[in-house]
Amino acid sequence: MSVHGTVAEGFEGVREEFGAFLAEEPAAPGAQLAAYLDGRPVVDLWSEGVEQDSLTGVYSVTKGAAHLLVALLVQDGVLDLDREVAAYWPEFAAEGKDRLTLRELLAHRAGVISVEDGFTAAELADDRLIAARLAAQKPYWEPGSAHGYHATVIGALTGEVVLRATGRTLQELYEERIRAPHGLELYLGLPAELEPRFRSLLRAEPTPEQLTEFLAQPMPGKDSLFAISFNLRTDLVNFVNERETRAGGSASAGGVGSARGVAGLYAAAISGLGGRGPLLEPETVAEFTTVHYPGTDLVTGSVDNFALGFETSGLSYPFLGPDAFGHCGVSGAQGFADPASGVAYGYTRRRFVFPPSGAAPENDRLAAAVVRAARAAR
Incomplete structure (x- = not known):
């Protein structure tokens, strides 16, 4: 499969990787890889299945954009x-949630990972509807006592706080302060005139061996916190393939x-x-990249995965600095900033990985190649 695009001098190894x-993975069409070093573009690559300017759904990578705002x-x-x-949001006090702080909310400690009957795909595209229903929802654990990934709703929750505090939606402020200026x-919220550049997400094509191994593993029950948080009754593959989702720009995954x-x-954030x-001052980076509440995630079972709104990228990629931060997406996409190396990294792909597990495994080798080249170039 051909590689298209360019790399800066010293980053040839990234292209090779x-x-x-x-x-090795010819069934993974439509991958894009980009990186900045100290605010300078150094990697801009893509494969067959997409063009340089193609746009795809990035799922929970969205959370990084929302929480940068x-x-x-x-x-x-x-x-x-x-x-x-x-x-900020008086209705949220119902069912014992009155003492939860914004810090705890950003650390996924609210306990309102969904509603009892779940959300449909159409409802998941509407942040205001989600917020209204979750305000009255009884938490699945005592608020502030533990954390669990609010996979499909955290952007609606933080977005409602932004709206109540500013009178503007998170999406409006993101466009005004972050996306458009840079x-x-x-x-x-994808403008209608950019729809021709959108490339739909494709389902994974597991090998027979992968499928056999996956089916042999214990599956979470329909009443498990994992199933509840991820709203497994919805078709997540088609979620961002729907124009309604793309137009609304759900702050959790749209x-x-x-x-x-x-x-x-991420380059705009740190460089x-x-x-x-840079958008963020060093003190803000330190605050938002610190694990304030260590422990095991009740939904995913991961340990110390979240700081405030962002994932702690250094735990996923040990070659990054301790204050690296970002967010992956269930389609396999990944984005992060590493202040220690000056790297800002972005990866997208059109075909879902199998089994679905957040960042695609190739990010390990691709991100490592980028950081190696960056350190040699500095």
Whole structure:
């Protein structure tokens, strides 16, 4: 499978690694890989199945964009991490949620991972509807006592806080303060005129061996916290393939973009783009990348995976610095910033990985190649 695009001098090894992966996984069409070093583009590659400017659904990579906006509002003093969510959003106080702070909400400690009968795909595309129903929802555990991944609803929850505090939706402020000024190809609400650039997500094509191994594993029951949080009764593959989802820009999983857009988001956050300074001050980066509540995730079973709104990328990729932060997506997409190396990384693909598990496994080798080249270039 051919590799298209360019790399900066010193990053030729990234192109070679990308080509090697594609040769080994010919059933994974439509991959894009992009990276910045200290705000300078150094990798812009893509494979057959997409073009340079193709846009795809990035699922939970969206959470990184949404929570970068929240971090900015905290940095500005508009939001207070230690203020109760109910102080911004009074209805949220129902069912014992009155003492939960914004800090705890961002760390996935609210306990309202869904509603009793779940959400349909159409409902998951509507953040205001989700927020209204979750405000009245009884938590699945005592708020603030533990954390569990609010996979399909966290953006609606934090988005409602943003709306109540500012009078503007999270999507509007993201467009105004982050996407448009930096020209990022990462949208929370895809404009209709860009629809021709969208490439639909494709289902995974597991080998017989992969399928046999997967089916032999114990499956979460329909009443498990995992099944509840991920709303497994919905067709997540087609979720962002629906125009309604793309237009609404659900802040949990409805984002649409390219690898360049994802990498550019994190470059803007830590290094700045186009002559602009970095969006985040060092103190804000430190606050939002610290694991405030260590322990095991009640939904996924992962350990210390979340800081505030972002995943702790250094735990997934040990070659990153301790304050690396970002978010993956169930389609296999990944995005992160590594202040220690100056790298901002973005990866997207059209075909889901199998078994579905967040960031595609090739990110391990691709991200490592990028960071190696970055350290040698500095």
